[in-house]
Amino acid sequence: MTGYLEVLTDPSYAGQAVVMTYPLIGNYGITPDMESARPWPDGYIVRELSRMPSNFRCEGTLEDFLGQHDIPGIAGIDTRALTKILREKGTMNGMITTNEDYKIAEILPKLKAYVTGNVVDKVTCSHARRLEGKGKRVALMDFGAKQNIAKSLHERGCDVTVYPAHTSAEDILNDRPDGIMLSNGPGDPKECGEIIRELKKLYESDTPIFAICLGHQLMALANGANTHKMKYGHRGGNHPVKDLETGRVYISSQNHGYVVDAEHLDPSVAVPAFINVNDGTNEGLKYTGKNIFTVQFHPEACPGPQDSGYLFDRFIEMMGGKR
Numbered sequence: 378m379t380g381y382l383e384v385l386t387d388p389s390y391a392g393q394a395v396v397m398t399y400p401l402i403g404n405y406g407i408t409p410d411m412e413s414a415r416p417w418p419d420g421y422i423v424r425e426l427s428r429m430p431s432n433f434r435c436e437g438t439l440e441d442f443l444g445q446h447d448i449p450g451i452a453g454i455d456t457r458a459l460t461k462i463l464r465e466k467g468t469m470n471g472m473i474t475t476n477e478d479y480k481i482a483e484i485l486p487k488l489k490a491y492v493t494g495n496v497v498d499k500v501t502c503s504h505a506r507r508l509e510g511k512g513k514r515v516a517l518m519d520f521g522a523k524q525n526i527a528k529s530l531h532e533r534g535c536d537v538t539v540y541p542a543h544t545s546a547e548d549i550l551n552d553r554p555d556g557i558m559l560s561n562g563p564g565d566p567k568e569c570g571e572i573i574r575e576l577k578k579l580y581e582s583d584t585p586i587f588a589i590c591l592g593h594q595l596m597a598l599a600n601g602a603n604t605h606k607m608k609y610g611h612r613g614g615n616h617p618v619k620d621l622e623t624g625r626v627y628i629s630s631q632n633h634g635y636v637v638d639a640e641h642l643d644p645s646v647a648v649p650a651f652i653n654v655n656d657g658t659n660e661g662l663k664y665t666g667k668n669i670f671t672v673q674f675h676p677e678a679c680p681g682p683q684d685s686g687y688l689f690d691r692f693i694e695m696m697g698g699k700r
Contacts, residue, residue, distance in 0.1 A: 380614065380680025381439070382408060385416040388500035388521030389590065389632045391563040392493030394420030394471060398460050403439035406430025412523040412679060416443065417500060417563070420473050421450035422459070449473045467608040468634060495568040497521060497591075501542035510536040513696045516554035518542065520562030520572070520591050525677040529689050530558065543571065546578035556585040556696040559592025561675065566594035566604050566635055573599045585668040587692040590633055593671035597662060600646050603638040607658070610634035611673075614681030617654035618661075618674055626654055629674035630681025636673065637662065668695045 381402050384395065395418045402423040407430075421443060430438055443450050451473050463469070470488045500521035508527055512534030517527055520542050527537045540549060542562075549557065557579055566573075576599040579586060588596050594604050611631040618629045639649050639659035650670060651661030661672040670692075676685040 379405070382410050383412050383523075383680045385418065385421070385442075386411040386413045387523055387561075387632060388413055388417050389523075389561050389563045391417040391419075391500050391521065392496040393418055393563070394422060394473070396422045396454075396456050396459055396463070397424070398456055400424040400456070401427055403427035403430055405432035406435035406439060407437045407442045408432060408434040409436075410679075412525060413500075416446050416448055418448060420471075421448060422454050422456060422473075423450070423452050424454060424456045426450070426452040463609055468610060493564045496564040497542050497562050497569055497572070500563060502539060503541060505541065505544070506539050508537040508539075510534050512536060513555040513693060514538070514553070515556050515558055515696075516540060516549050516552060517558040518544070518549075518560060518592065520560050520569075520595070522560030522562070523675070523677060523679060525679040526558065526560055526589065529677045529686065530692075533689060533693055535693070542569075544575075546575040546582070549579065550582055550584065554584065556587065556692060558692070559586065559588035559596060559671070561590035561592065561632070563591070565606070566591060566598055569595055580664075580667070580669065583667070585692070585695040586671075587669075587688070587695070588671035589675060589677070590673060593662065593673050594633075594635055594637055596664075596669070596671050597637045597642075597647070600664075602642055602647070604635050605638060607634055607636050611653070611658075614678065616674065618651045618685070619654050621650055621652065622663075627684040628682045629660075629676075629685055630678040631674045633673060670695075 404427040470491045497520050502519045508531045510531055514536045515530050517537055517539045519539050530537050573595055576595055610633055614630040616629050616631045617626050619626050637659045647662040647664045649659055650663040653660050663670045676688040
């Protein structure tokens with residue numbers, strides 16, 4: 378019922394079409410609850426679009442918002458039936474068109490050839506920016522970062538500098554941060570070869586590092602692990618993850634289509650820290666002999682439960698700070 382605006386403005390959806398399973402979308406219009414300055418999906422699919430939003434903070438309609446950013450949408454689709462198809466057949470390419478006379482023989486090769494490519498370059502910031510604080514200094518690598526990552530750190534007193542994705546490890550380390558945060562982001566992590574090479578240097582620096590989602594995958598690839606594409610990924614705010622150290626289960630917000638192959642991990646480099654309770658896939662790593670831990674889910678949520686927000690406190694303790 379809520380959270381569609383945070384989904385739309387999550388850069389991790391760049392290059393994808395998003396299907397919303399709740400049957401009415403747009404009921405409170407466009408409000409300030411955005412995770413970036415603009416929406417990112419390449420398509421938006423809903424059962425029913427609310428054209429008369431009602432909310433005291435409403436600044437416009439969802440339809441106008443999508444139109445302003447040239448994002449095609451379609452309503453009147455049985456989205457729950459479509460979701461069942463995607464869960465059975467897996468994530469697939471598709472199209473939204475106004476041409477009723479298209480020739481399927483001409484369209485199929487284009488659909489099969491479509492790939493998201495390196496969409497990190499599309500969503501990352503163009504220059505560094507700073508959120509001043511009096512606590513620990515954190516360098517946040519923006520691979521498509523949701524705003525609530527920087528906000529979660531800043532609310533805990535951190536002085537946060539957000540860096541573009543292709544900032545060199547040398548430039549990051551020259552600023553002498555107390556810790557490094559690797560953000561979420563879109564696409565296949567293996568497309569980010571240049572970034573992976575720089576992360577290997579950050580790994581070797583012994584600076585405390587905390588990574589989320591794509592950052593988790595990139596750090597794993599930088600240290601010899603492998604990733605693969607999932608059948609239909611993990612999307613939404615109701616995924617149970619188990620902390621292997623404590624045995625406690627948390628409900629998490631997730632948005633990813635790739636996963637780290639935990640079974641091929643070298644335990645001298647990293648060991649599993651979290652697993653997904655539903656399918657047993659890897660949800661986090663603790664790096665052996667390093668002040669580095671990474672998670673596949675979103676402790677900053679937005680939308681979603683705040684169960685795992687304590688991980689930001691753990692990161693601050695790693696940097697020598699207090700909760």
